Amino acid sequence: MSQPPFPPRNGQLMPNGRARPGAPAGARSASLAPQPRYVDYGNPRAYDTSVRPATGLTASRYAPAQLQRPDRVQPQSAWSTQMRRVQEVSQEATKPPTVSLLVWLTAVVLGFGLVVVLGLTFLSFIVTSSANPAWWTVTAFLALISLIVIALVILLADRWDPQPFPLLGIAILWGAAVAAFVSYLLNTGVSLLTYSLTGSNGLVEFIGPVISAPLVEETSKGLGLLLLMLLARRYFNGPLDGLIYGALIGGGFAFTENILYYARGLEDGGGVGVVVLFVMRGVLNIFGHAIYTSATGILVGFVVRKWGTGMGFLVFIPALIPGMLLHGLWNLFATLGGGLPFMLVLFGGEALLSLVWLILIMVLIWDESRLTRVRLGDYANLGWLTHEEVDMLATWKGRREGKRWAAQIGAKPVMKRFIRESADLASIRQRLLADGAHPKVVGIEANLLARLTQNRRELLSHAG
Known part of the structure; x- marks a missing residue:
């Protein structure tokens, strides 16, 4: 239970909130100012930053972050009354958040x-395949279908607090370009080294997919998460963000990898081979790489x-370990092969x-909405918002009703x-709670x- 944000000031206020006789003028004026109603929104353990493991390593570099106080408590909002009108609307809106x-x-x-x-x-397709080069576009198109499906799922997951599109694009591009290229080089190198040391094709076919691929690919994909955190820590704030970026990195990686696999299937089995591989990799195992990398992102x-x-x-x-284990297990069972019953189980x-x-x-979307409610509640208890507005901003139902009402007064944007x-x-x-007052x-x-104040005033100006 947290404490109300406005405790009595050194006995200068009486129990009824008025200044005691003889109290300084500041206390008298403070007693006349409206005080926000306090509501305890709780502080679930998932968001509690006060207890830290390995304190010396995880202690924040900056002093604990205190809430900034408003100049005055916000009046009852248009959302709850739909009557009040604010005459003056600030024309000097601050710049909206953008990426660097x-x-x-x-x-x-x-x-x-x-x-x-x-x-x-x-070029590799032209050199190694006997098929018409136009078939490469077919393999790329089939790989693109799976990527589009993954991207659509992630865009739906990203509706609560949307990430900037450039960052989503970087995630896909890192997986499709950097992670795929680095993994191809390193996995090929491991296979060549294994064969040169052992001369065993069987050992190469085991070590490559089961050991090398999970270690190399999950690390190369995971580094993209660190890049995004370095580039835009502001937009990497929790497990849902980690899942979103990780899934897109994995989807981008699978896009490039699938092109290579489909080209190989075309060479080995013609059009039928491509279709079989598309069903296996692009349909039945469509979320594989997205799941592996998102596991890292969530943690x-x-x-x-x-x-x-x-x-x-x-x-x-x-x-990285959970994603590596899942990836390695999948490759292990796929390498073992088997009949139709085995494939159905797989x-x-x-x-x-x-x-x-x-x-x-x-679940993570719900968790993100709960965090929004708890943290906006901190501001409501100081008077930046009303508690009715917290309910509107931090629930799906409240958001829908708020946008519906705003549309009626011409203020939906x-x-x-x-x-x-x-x-x-x-x-x-x-x-700020986790890192301190940077x-x-x-x-x-x-x-x-x-x-927030500007948006609120603009809404109120439309409501009159």
């Missing part, structure tokens, strides 16, 4: 890298949200894993911005609070 130039530059470089990698796969995101950025980097290696297990993953996405930036503010508050992040919080 470095993010855009990274996206461009990775995009160029993907063009190079796809060009290399095309890193959880640690970052609870114990801060530094601990997120420290936990990276252990966070893909049935993969379908069950995919179902669990989709359910986990829904303002309401959508209000909702989006409030969710961003809640994430920033959690980051001056830059405190500035971001102040900017978002100014925008």
Whole structure:
């Protein structure tokens, strides 16, 4: 249970809230100012940053972050009364949050890298395949179908607090270009080294998929998560963000890898071979790489949200283990092969894993909405918002009703911005608790609070 934000000031206020006779003038004026109603929103253990493992390593570099106080308590909102009108609307809106130039530059470089990698796969197809080069476009199109499905699932998962599109693009491009290219080189090198040392094709076929691929591929994909955290820590705030970025990295990786596999299937079995591989890899095992890398992202995101950025980097290696194990087990059973019953069991297990993953996405979305409510509640208890507005901004039902009401008064874009930036503010508050009062992040919080006030005033101006 946290304490109300406005405790009595050194006995200067009487129990009824008025200043005692002889109290300083400041106490008298403070007693006349409206005080916000206090509501205990709780502090679930998943968001509690006060207890840290390995205190010396995870202690924040900055002092504990205190809530910034508003100049005055917000009046009852148009959301709850639909009557009050504010005459003056500030025309000096602060700049909306955007990604940095470095993010855009990274996206461009990775995009160029993907063009190079796809060009290399095309050249490899021409050199090694006896099929018409036009078939390469067929393999690329089939691989693209699976990537689009994964991206659509992730976009649905990203509706609560949407990530900037450049960052989502970087995730896909890292997986499709950097991780795929590095993994191909290293896995090929391991296979050649194994054969040169043992001369056994059987050992190569075991070590490559079961040992080398999980270690190399999950590490190369996981490094993309660290890149995103370095580029835009502001938008990497929890397990849902980690899942979103990890799944897109895995989807991008699978896109390039599937092109290579489909080309190989075309050479070995013609069009039928391509169709069989597409069903196996692009349909039945469509979420494989997305699941493996998102497991790393979930763990890193959880640690970052609870114990801060530094601990997120420290936990990276252990966070790779679940994805490596899942990847290795899948490759092991696929390598063992077997008849139709074995394949049905194998893909049935993969379908069950995919179902669990989709359910986990829904759980993490709920968890993110709960965090939004708890952290916006902190601001409501100081008077930045009313508690009715917290209910509107932090529940799906409240958001729908808020947008419906705003549409009736011609302010739906303002309401959508209000909702989006409030969710961003809640994430920033959690980051301040985990990392401490970093001056830059405190500035971001102040900017978002100014925008919150601006959005609120603009909504009220439409409501009159």
